[in-house]
Amino acid sequence: MSQIEPNSRPFTVLVEGNIGSGKTTFLNHFNKFEDVCVLAEPIDMWRNCKGHNLLGLLYEDIKKWSFTFQSYVQLTMLQQHLRKTACPVKLMERSIYSARICFVEKMKQDNLISHAAAAVIDKHFQWIKENTDLKVDLIVYLRTDPQTVYDRMIKRNREEEKTVSLDYLQALHQIHEDWLYHKTIFELPAEVLVLNANLDKSVINEEYSKFEPLILNKKLSVQA
Numbered sequence: 524m525s526q527i528e529p530n531s532r533p534f535t536v537l538v539e540g541n542i543g544s545g546k547t548t549f550l551n552h553f554n555k556f557e558d559v560c561v562l563a564e565p566i567d568m569w570r571n572c573k574g575h576n577l578l579g580l581l582y583e584d585i586k587k588w589s590f591t592f593q594s595y596v597q598l599t600m601l602q603q604h605l606r607k608t609a610c611p612v613k614l615m616e617r618s619i620y621s622a623r624i625c626f627v628e629k630m631k632q633d634n635l636i637s638h639a640a641a642a643v644i645d646k647h648f649q650w651i652k653e654n655t656d657l658k659v660d661l662i663v664y665l666r667t668d669p670q671t672v673y674d675r676m677i678k679r680n681r682e683e684e685k686t687v688s689l690d691y692l693q694a695l696h697q698i699h700e701d702w703l704y705h706k707t708i709f710e711l712p713a714e715v716l717v718l719n720a721n722l723d724k725s726v727i728n729e730e731y732s733k734f735e736p737l738i739l740n741k742k743l744s745v746q747a
């Protein structure tokens with residue numbers, strides 16, 4: 524494995540997309556490259572915060588637990604952003620940006636979080652952006668249709684997600700589209716490359732492979 528220069532930072536790539544869009548599967552495709560540090564979403568931390576399954580509590584009563592859950596997501600995603608690695612490339616599943624921009628915004632839209640609570644989370648977010656190194660070099664957007672991810676989520680059968688509706692996924696899809704595809708809301712911390720993640724498992728590795736040179740060689744333009 525090649526090592527980065529001391530005091531330099533890795534080429535940092537965020538993998539973003541709806542629930543069930545294939546982010547974990549995409550990250551697993553890159554696990555074989557020793558130059559890539561793959562950081563999966565810290566979902567196990569959300570499922571066990573000093574014995575509390577915050578993800579389970581969230582889906583049981585999203586209004587009651589939204590602030591608690593988002594506060595912890597924001598902390599754990601910050602820890603991922605600041606995680607040191609000697610690898611020249613760091614691949615992260617989601618980010619502090621999508622937590623704030625996609626999920627907290629959705630909660631605000633649906634009045635599932637008070638504006639006071641959302642204001643506190645945003646104050647933390649703004650302070651973190653201004654006072655820590657959250658530099659990102661590339662975003663890979665796994666673009667899907669809501670029905671596709673709904674079917675995958677049902678098939679994956681995660682205990683906590685049994686109450687997640689197609690409507691919720693449709694709303695999350697729209698926020699991801701506005702942020703990463705139409706680019707009409709919030710700031711973008713880096714250039715976005717879009718991957719058609721609707722493709723079935725049987726053929727999608729070929730699509731993933733197209734992104735290898737972009738990520739491994741730290742390039743920002745998609746090969747034809």
Ligand SMILES: Nc1ncnc2c1ncn2[C@@H]1O[C@H](COP(=O)(O)OP(=O)(O)O)[C@@H](O)[C@H]1O
Nearest residue numbers: 542543544545546547548675679722723724727
């Ligand atoms: N391209 C695909 N075609 C069919 N099923 C997929 C595809 N990508 C992922 N899956 C399946 O869908 C579910 C969600 O995939 P996962 O990678 O966990 O998505 P995410 O991390 O975005 O939630 C898993 O059961 C996975 O095996």
Ligand SMILES: Nc1nc2c(ncn2[C@H]2C[C@H](O)[C@@H](COP(=O)(O)O)O2)c(=O)[nH]1
Nearest residue numbers: 541542543546564566596621622626684
């Ligand atoms: N309310 C929020 N939920 C979040 C956030 N980040 C992830 N999640 C949920 C969505 C899924 O149920 C689960 C894992 O996500 P996958 O896309 O990997 O399936 O965690 C968030 O910031 N807020």
